[in-house]
Amino acid sequence: MNVGDWISHPANWAFIILGLVVAGAAFRVVTSQNVIHAALALVATLAGTAGLFLLLSAEFVAWVLVLVYIGAVIVLFLFGIMITRAPTGRDVALDHPRKAWATIVALGLFVALSWGSLRAFGTTELANQGEPTATETVGLSLLGRFVIPFEAVSFVLLAALIGGITIARKDLTPAEEVEREAR
Amino acid sequence: MIVNQFLVLAALLFALGVYGLLVRRNAVMVLLAVELMLNAVNINLVAFEAVLRSSEAIGQVFAIFVITVAAAEVGIGLAIVLMIFRNRASANVDELNLMKW
Structure with a gap:
């Protein structure tokens, strides 16, 4: 299976768009200096994940995710942020100063996890694509x-x-x- | 669609969650990072289910269990953060050295 075949499939286009939204929003969750923005970026991440679940033909789980997470958990988080009077404006003290070590650990983890799954599964295709459970x-x-x-x-x-x-x-x-x- | 595109995206989400867990100082933001990691695990479970296609949709059932436990975790976690904030007037995890020897 080559890249041309992969990219010509419309479902993969949907995956690329959703994947970019999910990854970008997740990056905002952990880097945003505004607490409310971070919580709202989590909404985008979860909405993109629900889209990925639809691609993976898991309709019920996708809507459970929307209901439970976007509907309830995020509201709980926003309440938590407001009650603990977290600094809701821009605040440099939101992050620990030793970011370099955390970056090394996270990068190492990402490389190890993706290397492992690439080695183990190669180009295994999904079964019965487009057939929802x-x-x-x-x-x-x-x-x-x-x-x-x-x-x-x-x-x-x-x-x-x-x-x-x-x-x-x-x-x-x-x-x-x-x-x-x-x- | 191959399964690895989902697995690598989930690995990226998990790594970002670990980064947030290590770097954030506000306890609520730490919980947000934990949610990212749980979400990555859910993507993995559903992706494996889409490969195996078991007759009982076991991967999806486990994803639902993870979502439920995550909801309980957020409820308890925020209650604890709230109580600590009330006692210490701070939600900064760097200052929570009460149980440290």
Whole structure:
């Protein structure tokens, strides 16, 4: 398979555009000096990822990603940024000064990971391209073979909900406790 | 489409996440970088599923599990950051040496 064949496929054009959006936005997430911009760049990254999932014929996962991440998690992040009064303007102190080491580690990791996958998979093609996985298949799998992990994950969510409330709740001083009892 | 184009993009996202994790000082920004890394893992799971095409869509089911656990992680993480901010008036991870000996 040569580059000419690869580039002539329209799905690969979609991949190039989505990949550029995802990579550029992810770069903005970790380099932007404005906290709000970084959170909004994560929205672009996740939207591009949802597009990649559609290319990979995983429609249900793509829309779950849009609903859960772009809909809920990002809002949570924006709340977190605003409540902790993170410096929302330009701020040079947002990054640690020793960036060179982090760059070396990240570059090394990228080279190692991509070298490994290039070696292991070469030009393996995707199977049944353009044939979306039926949501029915995912649903039957979730409530069939994977019903125990599914219930475990719902328990994790419940525990996280209660834990989040308990941790973030303001502890009352004894005097305030008495006052609340009286009301 | 070959599987490696997705795997290399996911590797790039993961590396960027690691970079952000190491370089950011604000705890909320560290959590953002962790989200990038989890997202890279999701791309890998869905890409492998698109190669193997198992009858039960196992890769996609695991991606959904990862998304769920990531949502729980963000909730707890932000609650902890909030509590630390309330106690220390700062969300800077460089100053959080309370449990360091």
